[in-house]
Amino acid sequence: MNTVSNSLNELAPVLGAAAMRQADRVTIEEIGIPGFTLMESAGRETTRVAQEMIELLMDVYSQADSPATGHVICVCGKGNNGGDGFVIARYLASYGHRIEVLLMAPESGYTNDAAANLKILRKLAAIQKNLTVLPFSTTAALDKLETPDLLVDALLGTGLQSAVRAPYDAVIGWMNALMVPVLSVDVPSGISSDSGHMMGCAVAAAETVTMGALKPGLLLGDGPDYSGALHVVDIGIPAHVLQRIAASHDSPRISNSRYVAARLPEKSRKDHKYTSGPALIAGGSASFPGAPALAARGAARSGSGYVVCACPEEIRTILLEKLDDIPVESWPDNAQNGADAVQRLVTKLGARWTKAKSLLxxxxxxxxxxxxxxxxxxxxxxxxxxxxxxxxxxALMEERDWVRAHSGGQWVFTPHVGEFHRLLGPSSEIDLLKMGIQFAKEWNVILLLKGQPSVTFSPDGHQVINTTGNPGAATAGSGDVLAGVVCGLLSQGLSPLDAAIGGIHLAGTAADLFVEERAAPSMVASDILELLPSAIAQLLPSE
Structure with a gap:
């Protein structure tokens, strides 16, 4: 395993359905923790979240030792997800809540650990008046049930591979129509745990408790719109098992502040402008003179000690007015061709070109x-x-082979989703992670795919999902600032992969700082730029 792989182990893995099944199997067969125990832990940990939701819903903080009580319907499918639901129902009933368990399959359809927990539930229901087991009959019968305070969605889980079929689609429609909070178990039913796509219909959860590790579908595609607040709970799968399975499946990771902070360079008293990351920014046109200015300031704010902005001759005066603390040079408008323009620019820049450590x-x-x-x-x-x-x-849209031959894996591409699809060309693939992996490998570049969330891909299959930022950052010029930040981090010695991971994390953190006190729709690119120093300070240890 290479150094990059080892360092990425610092980041929490995101496990798809197949990887999670393997993690369960290894824990059961190799470690010796029974599946029944894992299910018990999953149900117990989910119950903690359910109890907190109920207490908030009741708007009662107990004055005695007993908690506030509510009415909960647990909708349980026939797989392990339904088995988790049985455990949740048992615990909630023991807390005094009125629990109705809706069985979405005949009792003979439940097997193994789920069947064992249903058997326990049946025994308790015979003696506990607040616990009722209701076999599903028709969707019309659902409307006769009393509206609960909380729904527990233990219907489909991570195994969904095709569109939701009847009667599950009608049950999901009923759950959503009740307009009461829903707690989903592992993933909202109807959301693909691997891609985040809504498979025909999906439960709109207020909160989701997921087992062992985040799932890609909770972070990508439609997933974030249906998952609500996310809780990752430990159900007893050892951390080394999760890491081992993540490595074998080339699973994504999620970024965190600790990882980024550890890679931000510190300046010493011996540093000067040429030792602290000189960077070059090349861009701009008569229509868009502000873009390279934003990028140049982004590079400077990220720590680059000497940024030079290069532009067409016709807009140099404009950029000189915008960038009073950043030098501006130009290529001639009357150059014979691109090579001539660049050669004349290089001559003008002299040592500033040769000493630069990165180029945007x-x-x-x-x-x-x-x-x-x-x-x-x-x-x-x-x-x-x-x-x-x-x-x-x-400009490089049709130049995949040229890019692959010249990049050396050292170029960072920063498209938004529209640009990405234009670069990718026609594709039958709909899974964003698979498309990103394919692109980074075929073009031999680091791909920083901007979105909510943004994801960074490397040619050797690494994927890191960003955890910062908000929709307010979808504003003109924010991509220019981000590209400048990535360039600035590159110039200070970060690897292309780490510069992309760190750049989007920092820019997203700045956007998050903005919305702490101001409305997201009012955010502009310069707001992100001005908050970058605060974002960096938040990551670095205080003096």
């Missing part, structure tokens, strides 16, 4: 006829890692 190409560059030649000339003339953004991505 693309912000506001425009899509003029000569743009592809200019982009290629910039990338091939520079000896170091590069960030390729915005119009530079458009």
């Amino acid at each position: 190409v693309g912000p506001g560059l425009g899509r003029a006829e000569g743009a592809p030649d200019l982009v290629k000339a910039l990338l091939t003339s520079f000896n170091g890692p590069c960030v390729v953004d915005a119009d530079a991505l458009f």
